[in-house]
Amino acid sequence: MNFRYLPMTEEDRREMLDVLGLDSVDQLFQDIPENIRFKGRLDIPEPMPEPVLTRHMKRLAGSNASFDRYTSFLGAGTYEHYIPSVVNHVISRSEFYTAYTPYQPEISQGELQAIFEFQSMICELTGMEVANSSMYDGATALAEAAGVASAATRKRKILVSRAVHPEARAILTTQAKGLGLEVVEITCKDGVTDLEELESAGDAATAAVIIQSPNFFGNVEDLARVEQIAHARRGLLIVSTNPVALGLLKPPGEYGADIVVGDAQPMGIPAQFGGPHCGFFAVTRKLMRKVPGRIVGQTRDEDGVRGFVLTLQAREQHIRREKATSNICSNQALNALAAAVWMTALGKQGLRELARLNLNKAHYARKRLSQVPGVTPLFDRPFFNEFALRLDRPVPEVNQRLLQGNIIGGYDLARDYPEWENAMLVAVTDMRTKEEIDGLARILEGWA
Numbered sequence: 001m002n003f004r005y006l007p008m009t010e011e012d013r014r015e016m017l018d019v020l021g022l023d024s025v026d027q028l029f030q031d032i033p034e035n036i037r038f039k040g041r042l043d044i045p046e047p048m049p050e051p052v053l054t055r056h057m058k059r060l061a062g063s064n065a066s067f068d069r070y071t072s073f074l075g076a077g078t079y080e081h082y083i084p085s086v087v088n089h090v091i092s093r094s095e096f097y098t099a100y101t102p103y104q105p106e107i108s109q110g111e112l113q114a115i116f117e118f119q120s121m122i123c124e125l126t127g128m129e130v131a132n133s134s135m136y137d138g139a140t141a142l143a144e145a146a147g148v149a150s151a152a153t154r155k156r157k158i159l160v161s162r163a164v165h166p167e168a169r170a171i172l173t174t175q176a177k178g179l180g181l182e183v184v185e186i187t188c189k190d191g192v193t194d195l196e197e198l199e200s201a202g203d204a205a206t207a208a209v210i211i212q213s214p215n216f217f218g219n220v221e222d223l224a225r226v227e228q229i230a231h232a233r234r235g236l237l238i239v240s241t242n243p244v245a246l247g248l249l250k251p252p253g254e255y256g257a258d259i260v261v262g263d264a265q266p267m268g269i270p271a272q273f274g275g276p277h278c279g280f281f282a283v284t285r286k287l288m289r290k291v292p293g294r295i296v297g298q299t300r301d302e303d304g305v306r307g308f309v310l311t312l313q314a315r316e317q318h319i320r321r322e323k324a325t326s327n328i329c330s331n332q333a334l335n336a337l338a339a340a341v342w343m344t345a346l347g348k349q350g351l352r353e354l355a356r357l358n359l360n361k362a363h364y365a366r367k368r369l370s371q372v373p374g375v376t377p378l379f380d381r382p383f384f385n386e387f388a389l390r391l392d393r394p395v396p397e398v399n400q401r402l403l404q405g406n407i408i409g410g411y412d413l414a415r416d417y418p419e420w421e422n423a424m425l426v427a428v429t430d431m432r433t434k435e436e437i438d439g440l441a442r443i444l445e446g447w448a
Contacts (some may be wrong), residue, residue, distance in 0.1 A: 004050075008070040020397045053387045059092060065408055067271070071436045075386050075427025076216070076275055076411040077138075077165055079266045081244065082430050084345040087268040091338050099333060102296075105309045112308035115296040115333060118340040125246050125343075126260040127253025128282035132293040134336035135279030135328060139168035139264025140211065142240050143175040144281065144326055145259045148290045149208035150181055151237040157182045157205040161193040163215035164240060166416040174209070181207075191219045191379030193387065199229050206233055208259075212240040213252075217413075217425065218362075218386025219379060222253040231256065242350065243267055243280070245384045259283050268342025270337050280337035288312065289381025292326030354430050358385035363435045369426070378413075378423050386422070395424045398444075405443045 017023065029037070033128045048056060048104045072080055091097060102108030102115075115133045122131040135141040146158045158176065160169060162185050169185070176183045187359065193211060202209070209230035213221035223239065230237040238259045239252035244266045264278040265271075283291055297311030346354060362385040368373050374392030389405060389410070391398055399409035408425040417423075429436065 020264035039095040072408040120338045126282045127251030129285040130288045131282040131298045134331040137277035139171045141261035142168045143172045145238045153207045155207035160210040162214040195217040206235040208236040210238045214384040219381040227256040247351040264339040267339040278332035292328045357430040
């Protein structure tokens with residue numbers, strides 16, 4: 001064989017050509033006109049022996065600024081949090097990491113129970129009545145929520161705050177085109193949603209108001225006021241949230257949210273190059289049959305023994321396509337399991353303590369960094385574990401300098417918000433120490 005991982009031998013090739021009555025493989029492509037055939041060599045590296053390739057890939061991997069060697073203050077949707085060792089121990093078991101869709105409940109009780117526990121804890125965390133078995137990520141969940149709101153209200157207008165994560169808004173806009181929805185963005189004022197503009201933009205055609213709290217800038221939104229605006233014209237309130245923040249903040253369900261979505265990545269899922277993540281999707285009971293994906297329920301068998309089944313599967317693989325609520329065809333079962341184990345390992349008190357660590361360390365960092373010449377807070381709002389700073393020079397320039405000190409700097413807000421040039425979004429999680437925060441400040445002071 002010419003290639004180690006291709007099972008076709010020269011003898012196999014010859015036998016195939018003999019059966020077809022051909023002299024060469026090129027004759028298989030004779031119907032393709034000569035003038036459009038590629039005649040040269042592909043611009044790819046030459047093959048390497050396996051030991052050489054292994055060393056080459058290790059050198060490439062060594063070029064990454066990993067959390068093992070660098071201190072990270074980068075958040076913007078993906079965060080480094082404490083992950084108890086039991087999480088990886090459980091999800092590394094073959095019965096979980098090889099499991100797929102639990103179509104046969106009689107042989108999938110472990111997987112089904114894991115999903116059921118995840119759903120139950122998401123409901124408790126968000127203050128909602130029903131949660132599905134998970135979604136691909138938080139941004140997907142947010143876009144799907146808009147579709148659910150439109151189907152439930154029979155309206156087409158979606159009001160979304162510009163303080164919602166830019167990538168989530170981009171996905172929402174893309175999906176809205178296929179669903180025929182009108183997406184109207186509401187501007188920000190002092191780092192939160194402009195509620196006066198939100199109120200004036202709402203009308204009888206509004207299906208939902210989408211808000212993120214803590215928002216993309218880390219600031220806490222006035223959900224009580226947003227709820228009044230959303231429901232005044234019989235629209236739904238969709239809240240995207242950080243699950244770790246709910247260890248301290250009042251859950252969206254208690255503010256009257258109709259749909260609560262978010263990303264479970266902060267709960268036991270490593271940053272791992274930006275994915276995969278795991279979205280959660282929770283609703284009130286009256287919206288249960290509009291939920292995308294599927295819901296695992298608890299039941300009892302004919303002997304009275306507790307068991308678990310797929311209770312609701314409102315997706316196009318299981319029901320008539322035109323009646324499906326979504327074309328989301330699967331869930332992130334393994335990552336949902338990681339989140340469930342993480343929540344179980346920490347418990348209610350542990351989650352509160354973890355959330356308070358995030359809050360306290362972030363507020364210390366903001367105060368300490370604000371003492372550096374040329375660094376000022378961009379907003380003066382209550383925030384959780386992210387905050388924005390205005391610098392006296394371009395953020396990419398600052399981040400390059402920080403990398404030299406083995407620090408991954410914050411997110412350049414000008415990438416998505418041109419009006420905030422030289423503004424950096426800084427994330428401080430429970431993993432950061434006082435020494436690391438002070439080290440970041442010293443580098444900036446030395447430069448100043």
